[in-house]
Amino acid sequence: xxxxxxxxxxxxxxEGTLNILSDINLSIMESESLAIVGPSxxxxxxxxxxxxxxxxxxxxxxxxxxxxxxxxxxEERAKYRSKYVGFVFQSFHLLPGLTAIENVSLPLEIxxxxxxxxxxxxxxxxxxxKNRARHYPQQLSGGEQQRVAVARAFACQPKILFADEPTGNxxxxxxxxxxxxxxxxxxxxxxxxxxxxxxxxLASSCDKTLNLSDGKAVPNx
Numbered sequence: 067x068x069x070x071x072x073x074x075x076x077x078x079x080x081e082g083t084l085n086i087l088s089d090i091n092l093s094i095m096e097s098e099s100l101a102i103v104g105p106s107x108x109x110x111x112x113x114x115x116x117x118x119x120x121x122x123x124x125x126x127x128x129x130x131x132x133x134x135x136x137x138x139x140x141e142e143r144a145k146y147r148s149k150y151v152g153f154v155f156q157s158f159h160l161l162p163g164l165t166a167i168e169n170v171s172l173p174l175e176i177x178x179x180x181x182x183x184x185x186x187x188x189x190x191x192x193x194x195x196k197n198r199a200r201h202y203p204q205q206l207s208g209g210e211q212q213r214v215a216v217a218r219a220f221a222c223q224p225k226i227l228f229a230d231e232p233t234g235n236x237x238x239x240x241x242x243x244x245x246x247x248x249x250x251x252x253x254x255x256x257x258x259x260x261x262x263x264x265x266x267x268l269a270s271s272c273d274k275t276l277n278l279s280d281g282k283a284v285p286n287x
């Protein structure tokens with residue numbers, strides 16, 4: 067599904083060249099899960115953004131389904147993201163003026179997927195929130211908001227789901243429930259799952275782990 071080769075990312079600063087990523091290599095098969103771990107500032111979110119096509123490397127390639135997204139134009143990468151990619155963020159990114167079911171329905175409507183309301187309702191039921199479908203984000207707990215975000219991501223049936231610290235704003239118990247849900251949907255829908263996390267218990271549930279330190283891959287302990 068994904069092969070990243072010799073990925074490096076550097077930026078210029080007043081102090082000189084800042085190397086954010088250096089020579090990262092990884093491969094992920096369809097329906098596999100990968101955790102990207104490491105201390106703050108190690109390049110985790112930068113790598114996630116490059117793999118998702120939100121950013122480009124200074125050098126290296128990212129091949130997804132035999133297509134190199136690095137060589138694509140921004141418009142082509144946007145089309146790729148729309149077709150293949152889903153996101154779950156730490157801060158939920160729900161629209162406050164829309165109910166839970168409307169938040170899940172919106173990307174489906176943008177993609178012209180039929181029966182959006184019924185499909186959105188099905189996914190809210192999968193995450194245990196069917197009875198909260200008409201509630202607005204401010205009426206939901208943090209864990210419930212994140213479950214809405216998960217339902218929204220999976221409802222579009224992406225081939226690849228990127229999650230950036232999906233349990234970071236949740237308490238331990240709620241985070242554990244959310245991570246179980248992510249892996250259940252990952253397996254049932256055969257979605258390739260790539261996540262950034264500081265939670266080593268969450269990382270240990272993944273098929274693979276990439277440990278970063280100062281922008282470089284280091285052996286897992």
